[in-house]
Amino acid sequence: MCCQGVLHKCRLTSFSSLLAPWQKIDTVNTFLIPCVAFILRGSAVPKTPLKKADAEIRWLFKRWLHLVLRASNKVLHIPYRQGGASVPCMGDLCDIAVVTHAFCLLTCPDAMVRTIAASALEETARKRIRRQPTGSDLATFLSGLLEGEFSRDGGECASLWSRARNAMHHLRKCISCAWTWTEERRELRVSLQPAPHADPVTVRPRMRTFVERFLKDAVQNKYAGDLRAKPDQGKVFNVTSKWDSSNYFMLSGSFTHFADWRFLHRARLNCLPLNGAVRFGHWDKRC
Known part of the structure; x- marks a missing residue:
């Protein structure tokens, strides 16, 4: 509509x-x-x-x-x-919006929202790999990788986390980006390369308001590079x-x-x- x-x-x-x-x-x-x-x-x-x-x-x-x-x-x-x-391309805008929403829920300052989001994500990932996921497993799941145990169909219903996984899978075809897990702080982060020859950027929870801007800039720089080529x-x-x-x-x-x-x-x-x-x-x- x-x-x-x-x-x-x-x-x-x-x-x-x-x-x-x-x-x-x-x-x-x-x-x-x-x-x-x-x-x-x-x-x-x-x-x-x-x-x-x-x-x-x-x-x-x-x-x-x-x-x-x-x-x-x-x-x-x-x-x-x-x-x-x-x-923006509507498909890219949709993928960026879903990834941004998922990241903001997982890094929400409200502890209750953050806990509910993490529990829902763990349940979705558990249905995919059929075991209790670790932090690294959650990052791999959200990154949309289709290798090993993450390639099989978990039979889970469509949810925000399955959409976030698919959105990151689509974005990875255009730009270099992925979810990462930091064991020291036990938190999920988003790593991306804002430009083809730029240094990678890691978006931490305290930078949660910038994740959408960084993703949009990376996609725009990719289109600009394709046109120059x-x-x-x-x-x-x-x-x-x-x-x-x-x-x-x-x-x-x-x-x-x-x-x-x-x-x-x-x-x-x-x-x-x-x-x-x-x-x-x-x-x-x-x-």
């Missing part, structure tokens, strides 16, 4: 609003995406409607950026300061993404004409319709 509401409001923003294109992008990121993130954190939402929402949002954002359909989707998911539209559309982006001043207009459209806006994003991704670069057919390449 939340996805249908977001899509409806996005369509109204696209076709009925008199806002400028950069204002429409900012409206979706400021008002609609946080509403979806709030719902995803506390409820079980299937991925099928999220995929439909992703497809529609990408189409709308490419329309606002005046990009052709063959333009890379990566540019939509990277931050403003690097030249992107800063809209593209031999065609990543050449100009590799240069313009290095300095914030090259992308000052993305958020507010300052000092930018509508004609400039329609040209810039196509030029950066090498998607301009030029006679000298005909990709399909045998057209006349003369000026």
Whole structure:
């Protein structure tokens, strides 16, 4: 239901609003995406409607950026300061919300909430491995590893912890992240690599408010790295993404004409319709 509401409001923003294109992008990121993130954190939402929402949002954002359909989707998911539209992928947003919710419950300052969450997690892991889990087993279970005794079906019902396990399994395909157990302090932590060549970061319980931000930054940096690696559309982006001043207009459209806006994003991704670069057919390449 939340996805249908977001899509409806996005369509109204696209076709009925008199806002400028950069204002429409900012409206979706400021008002609609946080509403979806709030719902995803506390409820079980299937991925099928999220995929439909992703497809529609990408189409709308490419329309606002005046990009052709063959333009890379990566540019939509990277931050403003690097030249992107800063809209998260719905699947990634769902996985990050579930992992964040699980981590916040396990590290809650309220001892009663923390104890109930830990007991529920131990029961779910015990059904999977069919023995009393240790702290390391809990970290392995939440990390979504499918090796050894963790590969068999425990027959457990879907719960927050099974969703957190699946969410981390999906995130591990995109970024380097995992749950870890510290025997000295007897606590669960989340370790991740915020950028491809950056040092690993360990999120401790006292840093619980930063886990969502770290995960989002890591996913955005992964998309930015993938776009830079593209031999065609990543050449100009590799240069313009290095300095914030090259992308000052993305958020507010300052000092930018509508004609400039329609040209810039196509030029950066090498998607301009030029006679000298005909990709399909045998057209006349003369000026």
